[in-house]
Amino acid sequence: MCGIAGYMHADPDKQIDPDQLVAMAAIQYHRGPDGFGYHVMQDRGVGFSHARLTIIDLDENRGRQPFVSEDGNLMLAMNGELYDYKRIRADLTSRGARFRTKSDSEMVLHLYPQKGLEDMLPYLRGEFGISLYDKERDRLILIRDRFGVKPLYWTEQNGQFVFGSELKVLFAHPDVQRRFNARGVYHQLMQTVVPGSTAFDNIHQVKPGHAVIVERAHGRFKIRDFKYWDMDFPTMEERGPQLEDDYDEAEYIEGVRRELLEAVQLRLEADVPVACYLSGGIDSCAILGMSAATQQSPVKAFTIGFDDADYDESAIAREMAESVGADQDIMMLNAGHLYDNFEETLWHAERTIYNTLGVAKLLMSRHVNQAGYKVVVTGEGSDELFSGYPAFRMDLFRHGLDTLPEAERAVMQQMLAESNKLFSGAMLAEDEYDDPALDKLVGFTPSCLQPWLAASEHVAPLLHPSLRKEVEGYRPGTAIAEALDGDMLEGRHPLDKAQYVWIKTMLEGQILTWGGDRVDMANSMEARPPFLDHHLAEYAARLPVTMRIRGRTEKYVLREAMRGLLPKVLYEREKFAFMAPPAHTDPKKWAAMKALADRYLSDEAIEQAGILDPAGVRALFEKHENPETSASTQVQLDAVINHMIGVQVLHKHFVQTDVPAQARAKAKELGWAA
Structure with a gap:
């Protein structure tokens, strides 16, 4: 439920603009159309806002966030749901807590002072993005759920720490730059994103199972990230x-x-x-x-x-x-x-x-x-x-066969050539792809990453020369490997490793x-x-x-x-991938995709955005339409074409468009005002 937003000055004497907080809530109206709220602590230079979707405690006023503790020390805005909250509320009430709403979110205001941050976290069961300001300690805390079901972004720019449930919420703040990052674009075009990163300069995600703590000292921010949970397989x-x-x-x-x-x-x-x-x-x-x-x-x-x-x-x-x-x-x-x-x-x-x-x-x-x-x-x-993807079976066959009982080995060997043809090029690489950094960290290159690492070979020629120069010599597999926790991979079974890498890359991203x-x-x-x-x-x-x-x-x-x-x-049914048909498999869909490409991938559109190289784009389409190109490669190129259109659309939405003005106009349209 809901969307959250807020910002804090490095200098606590600087004022927060309530209208800005309202605009940041308004641009994510779709996340919370049932009302909005904001709260400012001007003596601390910090403010939160919230767009509400009513699911628990439907009272319009009682459940409105941000919540502030009775003593005025804590301010909370939360997106998502906390489960088993009735039992926890009852326990907290028996210990003297006084609840003012029926909301599951409010229990954070009581757990935190009773348990402290780290001891509170195990009680948070669910899908959530949480922002909590502790006035006494002068610290802002962002917490994301364990798998990253709910999004949460942040940036530090121009002496301000800005956060929100979506990128556009950050971009609604006029001091936040909206500029693509060369490596970020590279990963958008190859599909798999480096955990914690985005396509934009200096814009970060709170990683799943992590908390980001922001403190101030001498007019500067001290930002630290800590992991409170991970998918910890046995050795x-x-x-x-x-x-x-x-x-x-x-x-x-x-x-x-x-x-x-x-x-x-x-x-x-x-x-x-x-x-x-x-x-x-x-x-x-x-x-x-x-x-x-x-x-x-x-x-x-x-x-x-x-x-x-x-x-x-x-x-x-x-x-x-x-x-x-x-x-x-x-x-x-x-x-x-x-x-x-x-x-x-x-x-x-x-x-x-x-x-x-x-x-x-x-x-x-x-x-x-x-x-x-x-x-x-x-x-x-x-x-x-439960290891449902073909990539997991492939990794088990290639790297864990000797760990299986003999009867299981025989069946697995018989199945190798029987992969579902619909996955080829999208979920399994046409040819095995080895990345040195992943091989070193994991012991092998997980099959889930192989088709996208293979697709990365098409990326460099697609980039505008200035961006291409910035990523010269860049190794996407190395960047992904560096973002993974090696301690969670060391000594694990190959199947566990494959699942862990998928969870950290494909699942969240x-x-x-x-x-x-x-x-x-x-x-x-x-x-x-x-x-x-x-x-x-x-x-x-x-x-x-x-x-x-x-x-x-x-x-x-x-x-x-x-x-x-x-x-x-x-x-009795074998795994079937739930996905929409690739464009090239349907003449009408291919025509619809080409019509969109004509708008966004024309030489004029490409030159205006300055992200892609028109010659590289033309060459990729020629390769796709070459009769000698395999069906598996066509599936892969379908994906790259979608990504090329995608980066052009993202440029239009978030770079070319004046997002702060768009957010304020949305607030005015909704009648939301400070």
Whole structure:
């Protein structure tokens, strides 16, 4: 729920502009259309604002943020949800805490003074971006949830520390520069972003599972970052007999069922109706099945269908909905129309996208909102916990085969050549790609990064000569490796390493951004992913390898845990990637993409933006249309074309446009004023 914003001066005697705070809230109106609030501590040179989406405590005035503690020492603005809050509130109340709202967010104001920052963090269960100012210690704290479900950005410029839920919130402040970073553009064009970075100069993300603490001394900021949680897999030594299948299978199946059920039940808690996203995959079907089992009335289930049979899962989703008596709503999409909403999607995503799935998700969230829902539970995170992606199986085959029992090795070897053709070029590289820095850190180059590292070879010729010079000799794999925590990789099983790298790169930088929060909140719709509950994740980290991948079956333990809820066809089904059809697979979609390219990739448009090289762009299109180019390479080039259009659109939205003026105009349009 909601969007947060704020800024602080390095000099506490400088004044905060309330109108500026309101404008920063207004530009993220889509995150919180149900009201706004702001609070300023002028004697400390700090102010917060908040755009509210009412989900818990619907009282218009009582739940309005920012919250200020009774003693005036703490100021809080929060985005997201904290679960199990009723139990924690009751405990805090018994210890003397006095709550003024029914909000889950308010408990932070009571946990922090009682527990202190580090001891408070384990109590925060959910998806959140938190800003907390401690007047007594004169420190600002930003906290992001463990997997990065909710976004949170910050920058230090011109003696000010500025933060917000979206990049455009920072850009709404007139002192924040809106300028592309050469390496940031490089990564936008190759898809995989360096953890914690953005496409723009001096604009940072709070990393998942991290807190950023900002203090002031002698007119300067002291900024430090610390990690409070990570996906900590056991070492090979700690796994011990697990590697020889010496374990109780039933215990793990029951454990997954127990932890997932609790995570689902917590995420159904709301003061508004909660629906489900339902694809034809085991993940969302499991969530729907558990949701239906815990509620007396039929669950509302929303499904996306595509007009391309190779990518459409609506038939299986319909079977699942019927099996649990859900009220299903199927929105069929024509692939040729997805590019009609490409620009709008990028304004919300604030990064480039390789596939129009993000557009489809934006259209779905709009449909859900129009149907009267603000909250859905979703299946994101299951593949990350239970090894659902083809890349994981590939890494297990290439680097962990000798750790498996003999029978498992034989099955794995037989499967190597049977990868789903739909993944080729997008989820698996056509040829194995080795990066020296990743090989050194991880022991191998994870398969999830290989197609994008391979795509990076197309990037340099696409860049404007001035940017190309800045990235001369740059190694994207090295930058990614340097952003990963080697302690979390050392001594781990190859499958654990592969999952860890995916979680730190693809999950946070792709699935949870333009496939998740950003396109859901574009239409004021909050998505809750039970699989990313950290209690479930910590349990899943201990699962034996063969409980995750068992012969031909990925996510084995989840299938067994959900066997009673799933239709037979789904229980037996192999992993299918939920994505929109690539442009070149459909003449109408290719024509729609080319029409957008004609606008944004013309020589004139490229020259005006100064990001790309028109000759390089033309050469890439020629390669794509060459009859000798393989289908796998075409999929890869489809992605690069989307990224090229994307950086041009981002330039229009956030560099060429006067964002501060846009934000103030939005505040005026809404009637929001200080």
